[in-house]
Amino acid sequence: MLFSLSLIFLLGLSTAAICHKIHLPRIIGMLVTGIVLGPYVLDLLDQSILDISSELRQLALVIILIKAGLSLNLDDLKKVGRPAVLMSFLPALFEILAFVLLAPAILGINRIEAAIMGAVLGAVSPAVVVPRMVTLIEQDWGTDKGIPQLILAGASLDDVFVIVLFTTFLGMAQGNGVNMMDFAEIPVSIALGLTLGGLAGLLLVRLFERHYAHHDLIRNSTKVIIILGVAFLLLTLEDWLEGIVPFSGLLAIMSMSLVIAMRSVPQVADRLRAKYGKLWLAAELVLFVLVGAAVDIRYTLQAGLGAVWMILLGLLFRSVGVWLCLMGTKLDIRERIYCVIAYLPKATVQAAIGSVPLAMGLPCGQLVLSVAVLSILITAPLGAIAMDLSCPHLLEQVSRADSQAV
Numbered sequence: 001m002l003f004s005l006s007l008i009f010l011l012g013l014s015t016a017a018i019c020h021k022i023h024l025p026r027i028i029g030m031l032v033t034g035i036v037l038g039p040y041v042l043d044l045l046d047q048s049i050l051d052i053s054s055e056l057r058q059l060a061l062v063i064i065l066i067k068a069g070l071s072l073n074l075d076d077l078k079k080v081g082r083p084a085v086l087m088s089f090l091p092a093l094f095e096i097l098a099f100v101l102l103a104p105a106i107l108g109i110n111r112i113e114a115a116i117m118g119a120v121l122g123a124v125s126p127a128v129v130v131p132r133m134v135t136l137i138e139q140d141w142g143t144d145k146g147i148p149q150l151i152l153a154g155a156s157l158d159d160v161f162v163i164v165l166f167t168t169f170l171g172m173a174q175g176n177g178v179n180m181m182d183f184a185e186i187p188v189s190i191a192l193g194l195t196l197g198g199l200a201g202l203l204l205v206r207l208f209e210r211h212y213a214h215h216d217l218i219r220n221s222t223k224v225i226i227i228l229g230v231a232f233l234l235l236t237l238e239d240w241l242e243g244i245v246p247f248s249g250l251l252a253i254m255s256m257s258l259v260i261a262m263r264s265v266p267q268v269a270d271r272l273r274a275k276y277g278k279l280w281l282a283a284e285l286v287l288f289v290l291v292g293a294a295v296d297i298r299y300t301l302q303a304g305l306g307a308v309w310m311i312l313l314g315l316l317f318r319s320v321g322v323w324l325c326l327m328g329t330k331l332d333i334r335e336r337i338y339c340v341i342a343y344l345p346k347a348t349v350q351a352a353i354g355s356v357p358l359a360m361g362l363p364c365g366q367l368v369l370s371v372a373v374l375s376i377l378i379t380a381p382l383g384a385i386a387m388d389l390s391c392p393h394l395l396e397q398v399s400r401a402d403s404q405a406v
Helices: 002-021 026-037 047-051 053-071 074-080 082-087 090-107 111-121 126-139 147-174 180-213 220-240 249-263 266-293 297-325 333-342 348-353 365-394 400-405
Strands: none
Touching (some): 026 266, 047 266, 082 090, 090 147, 090 297, 111 365, 126 333, 126 365, 147 180, 180 220, 180 249, 220 249, 220 266, 297 333
C-alpha cells in the first residue's frame, strides 16, 4: 500500500505540474496517472488501495464541500441576486433533461439510468472554475457587474443540488421505477440538511468562542479535525435516517461550514479556508488518481462517438439554461457568453460520484463512469483554456480607482 501511495502522490504531482506548465487543468494529469497505474494498463496499484477507493473518494468530497462552504460569501449571493439562485440549479436541470430525453436513443439505456448519468454530468467543476474566478476578482475582471461572484455563488450551490438529485435517482434505480414521492422528498432533504448543518455550525462556533473567551485556545489544526469529525457524523446520520426521513448529509456539511465562516472571527475563517485548501491538495490527488484507476480505458474508448455526442448535446442544453438565467440582467452578450463558457468544465463532482453506480452494481455503472471520465477529459481542458483566452475579449477590467469608487 505504501508503494502505491508513493506512486499516487509523486507521479500525480508530477503529471499535474506538467499539465499546469502547458496551461491545462492539473486534474487531467492526475486522471491520466490513475489510468496508467490502474489495473487496466500497468496494474501497479495495490488491491488494498483499490478496495477502499470509494471511501477515500467520499473523504475527498467531504473536504471539497467544507472548503466550498467556507469560501461561499452570502453577501456576494445577495449582490447578484436572482441570476445566482437560478444558476445554482437551472443549467444542471437542462443538462439532466438532455440526457433523459436523448441518452436512451443514443446510448441504449433506460430513462432512470439516463437521469443518473445526467445527474453525474450535471455539475460544474469548482476545481476548474473557482481558482479562475478568484483570479478574476483579484484582477478586477468583470467585477463591476459581479460576474465572477455570480459564477462562484451559483457553482457552489450547483454541486450540492446535483448531488441531491443524484441520490434520488439512485434510489429510484434500486426501487420500483419512478415514484413522484421521491421528488417530493427533495425539498425536505434540502431543508433538513440546511437546518441540522446550520445548527452543527452554530454549536461549533460557540465551542470555539467559549474556549477563546477562557484563553484556552483551540489550535486551527485541531479545529480542522473537529470540523471533519462532525462532517463524518452528519454523513453517517444520512445512513441512519435512511427510510425514516430524507436528509442530505452532504448539504448539511456545506451548511455547517457556511455558518462557521459567517459567525466566526474573519481571521479564523480565513485560516480554516487556508487549512482546508492544503488538505485539498492531497485529497484531490487521491480522488482523481483513483478515479482514473477505476476506468477501463478500453471500455471508455468503446463508448465512442455516441458518448461524445451525448456530452456535447448535454452542454448545448446546459448553455441554454445559463442563457435563460441571465435574461433580464445588465450583462451584455459578450459577458453572457463568458458565463456560458465558465459553466462548461466538469471534474470534481464527476470524479467523486461517477463511479458510485458501478460500485453499487447497477447495469449502467461502467457506462456512467466512462462517460463521466470522457466529460472531464473533454470539458476540463477546453473549458479552462476557453476561460483564460476569452477573458480579455469578453469581460471589462475595472481599474483600481474605479473599483474603490464603486
